[in-house]
Amino acid sequence: MIVKIVSKKFDIPNAHTLDVAKQNGAYSALDSALSKTPEEIIEIITESGLRGKGGGGAPAGKKWSLMPKKSDRPHYLIVNGDESEPGTYKDRQILQYDPHLLIEGMIISAYAMNANEAYIYVRGEYKFFIDRFQSAVDEAYEANILGENSTLSHKLNITIHRGAGAYICGEKTALIESLEGKRGHPRLKPKKPEPEYFFGNPATVNNVETIATVPFIVENGADAYRQYGTEKSPGTMLFALSGQINNPGVYEMAYGASLVEFINEIGGGVKNGKKLKAVIPGGASTPVLKADEDLACVMLDYESMRSAGSSLGTGGAIIMDEDTDMVEALKNLLEFYHHESCGQCTPCREGSGWVDNIVGAILDGVAQEKDLDTLLDVAKTMNGKTICVFAPAVSGVIEGFLKNFREEFENYISEGRFVKSPVEAIAEASCQTSLE
Amino acid sequence: MSIFTFTPQNEEKFLNLLKKYPHPQSLMLPSLWLAQSQDGYISSEAMEYIATKIEVAPIEVYRVATFYTMFHLEEIAPYHIEVCKTLSCKLCGQDEILKYIEEQTTNSNKFKISKVECMGACGGAPMMTLNGVYHENLTTSKVDEILGGIQ
Numbered sequence: 001m002i003v004k005i006v007s008k009k010f011d012i013p014n015a016h017t018l019d020v021a022k023q024n025g026a027y028s029a030l031d032s033a034l035s036k037t038p039e040e041i042i043e044i045i046t047e048s049g050l051r052g053k054g055g056g057g058a059p060a061g062k063k064w065s066l067m068p069k070k071s072d073r074p075h076y077l078i079v080n081g082d083e084s085e086p087g088t089y090k091d092r093q094i095l096q097y098d099p100h101l102l103i104e105g106m107i108i109s110a111y112a113m114n115a116n117e118a119y120i121y122v123r124g125e126y127k128f129f130i131d132r133f134q135s136a137v138d139e140a141y142e143a144n145i146l147g148e149n150s151t152l153s154h155k156l157n158i159t160i161h162r163g164a165g166a167y168i169c170g171e172k173t174a175l176i177e178s179l180e181g182k183r184g185h186p187r188l189k190p191k192k193p194e195p196e197y198f199f200g201n202p203a204t205v206n207n208v209e210t211i212a213t214v215p216f217i218v219e220n221g222a223d224a225y226r227q228y229g230t231e232k233s234p235g236t237m238l239f240a241l242s243g244q245i246n247n248p249g250v251y252e253m254a255y256g257a258s259l260v261e262f263i264n265e266i267g268g269g270v271k272n273g274k275k276l277k278a279v280i281p282g283g284a285s286t287p288v289l290k291a292d293e294d295l296a297c298v299m300l301d302y303e304s305m306r307s308a309g310s311s312l313g314t315g316g317a318i319i320m321d322e323d324t325d326m327v328e329a330l331k332n333l334l335e336f337y338h339h340e341s342c343g344q345c346t347p348c349r350e351g352s353g354w355v356d357n358i359v360g361a362i363l364d365g366v367a368q369e370k371d372l373d374t375l376l377d378v379a380k381t382m383n384g385k386t387i388c389v390f391a392p393a394v395s396g397v398i399e400g401f402l403k404n405f406r407e408e409f410e411n412y413i414s415e416g417r418f419v420k421s422p423v424e425a426i427a428e429a430s431c432q433t434s435l436e
Numbered sequence: 437m438s439i440f441t442f443t444p445q446n447e448e449k450f451l452n453l454l455k456k457y458p459h460p461q462s463l464m465l466p467s468l469w470l471a472q473s474q475d476g477y478i479s480s481e482a483m484e485y486i487a488t489k490i491e492v493a494p495i496e497v498y499r500v501a502t503f504y505t506m507f508h509l510e511e512i513a514p515y516h517i518e519v520c521k522t523l524s525c526k527l528c529g530q531d532e533i534l535k536y537i538e539e540q541t542t543n544s545n546k547f548k549i550s551k552v553e554c555m556g557a558c559g560g561a562p563m564m565t566l567n568g569v570y571h572e573n574l575t576t577s578k579v580d581e582i583l584g585g586i587q
Contacts, residue, residue: 074458086522086554117456124469124506125555127568159456164465164504167553181464181490183503199458242524242558249559284523284554316558318524332523336553342503 001266003228003236005216006209007252010097016132018139021100027145029219033108034153036218039069041112045214047222049234053090054080054170054207055283055314057233057302066195067113067202075115076203077106078179078196079211081122082163082170085283086336087316090238090250091208095122095129098212099136103146103158105211108218111154113204118156120208121175124164134160167340171388172196172205174342185344186388209238229255233301233312243319244271255301259289260426262300263319274321275423278404281305282313284333285393287400288326291423296431310400322423326405327412330398331359337394348391351382355398362409365416372409376402440481446470450489460490464500468507477508505552513548515586517541518565521551524558533562536576540583 009015009024018026033041046061067075079102083091094102106118122130137158140146146156166184168174173187176198195202213235217225226234233255239262240250246268253262259281263269270276276291281298287310289295298308305312320329338356343349358375361367375398383395402409411419442450453466467490471482478501487494501507519525519534534551541547557563560572564579571582 083556084554087524087558089556089558092556123556124504125565125568128570157456159453161462162465162469164468165506165552166504178465179462180459181461181492181500182496183500199462201458240559242561243527248561280523318527318558320527324527329523329526332521332526336522339553 001253001257001261002251003254004252005225005228005236006094006098006101006212006238007250008098009101010093015097016099016136018100018136018143021098026098026100027104029104029215030107030152033215033218034111038112038114041108041218044218044222045112048217048225049222049232050210050213050217050225051233051235051302052207053209053213053237053314055085055285057312060206060210062193063204063206064109064113066193067204068195069114071202073201074117075113076198076201077110077113077115077118078172078176078198078203078205079106079118079120079208080170080172080175080205081120081126081208082175083126083208084123084167084170085285085314085316086333087242087280087283087318088240088314089242090240090314090316092126092129093238093250094208094212095126095133099133100140101215102133102208102212103136103140105214106158107145107152107154107156108214109204109206109211110156115204116155116157118158119161119179120158121161121163121169121179123169124162127162130160130162166342167336168342168388168390171390174388175205176203183342185342186390188387230299230301230303232303237300237315239300240314240316241267241319242316244274244321244324245269245319246271253300255299256304257300258296258431259298259300259317260296263317267319270319270321272321274323275425276319277322277324277423278320278326278329280318280320281310283316284318284336285397286311286313287396288404289400290404291426293426293431296426309403311396323420325418326401326408327359327363327418330401331356331363333397334359334394337390337397341390345386345391347382347385348394351378351391352394354378355382355394362412365412367413369410369413371413372402372406440471440475440479440485442470442485443474446474461492463490464492464497465504468497468501468504472507475511477511479509513546515547516550516565516567517547518550518552518555520553520555520557520561520563522554524554525561525563528561530562533564533574533576533579536579537564537583540579546586 014020050060051057169184174184178184334356338352341352379395379398382391467486483497563572
């Protein structure tokens, strides 16, 4: 199940240093990449079907093609390393184990978009990973790979910008606001697709992993990438496991792998031999999936996740065992959203507090039956009425928990405490609707 | 009240960064980080100083400094422990670890303990940081080891 494209050098000792990275093929894609025209590179990326790995899954080639071909303003590449979606810890692996792959990807991507300045915004807590990446960048400057004295035909400067603890800065327009020295408040979105603007200059924001995938595609061609994954979700992704699982970790796999197989075979199954109760498949903001027969048919690609009623998100799955108190789990997530709402839009700022309080009342045993309807009503009010997708995500999280575990919430209200509900073990072979 | 200025080293860092952005306002977060690294927290004098340097009103610096949770506007204890409380850590026994850390550090004013949201170390749950350094896969004996050097 494991395919190593981005994670190829993760296991090589000291691959974060320039010498070892070079011995193992780093910067080998540059010569052929820079001999192509920027349009040709965008074409290859578009053909490869590369999708953004930060959670949205938007086609990267299309995003790049929005950048103006010629303009008298400077262009910017902005790499999103904010990585703050709970359950997600993949980009830090790239920063730690193969920073030169990211630098190589940034040079090629910046060339394709005619940018000579690139910023990478990394969450403030990742001090170690920032220092690690900075030393790789310093090495690349010394070796004349980056900077004014670069021997390459395309000159690029890379600046690392340290965040300071705000989940919302992972939203690309909030990230740019933060990069401009402001509060991380997401911007209104234009009706027509446009590039982003950094101080009024065209800019593109891509996730760390997306950019780290670029060298492979440009070096080996779109078809080489497309041989992995599915028609609509081509290629690979760094999937992560956390929570009650035997082998938590980050694993690169082709899209379309079975979620249950991922949990059982690569993850080694649920901790302490317990049964699986629920999975949050792609970071906290994706609706929870119940471990039932249908789960056996869920595949790790955007389309399958969507039809299962959730989303692939960042690919960071949180595993919950049979003893998990789902009311407590939801309360935990709602505290997160309550704390992290940026406060710009009223439905989100107020709503995230209300839903947190309502579920808190259920947990404390002081809620009434009608509170569940109030909870869903507030969730509905939060959806589609705000500037960014934070509030709709909270709404989806609540609806996911209530759709799958409503009985548990009702029991909590009538009994005033957690009543464990029986969980069936799911057989891997039980997927009856597999594609013939 | 003393007047805040960057140390010569930080001033040099500031001037280097100034070349890397199209507008000095981008140096908001980097300057706040420099100020915090200097004093351990960000004083109102530091905010006024930064405002002048990056050509914004002092209130803008205050607006930003109060938005981001990693900036301290007051002096804090020399050892800052942050314990992640979000779901993956919660599922892996964060409650017990937090309780243990609190027990071990009562009667000491050397520590500040914060419960924080996801730190991006979900595979190493439960986790904490001590003055920014990550410690993952915590057990009570590992906590003893980490705190042992201090007490």
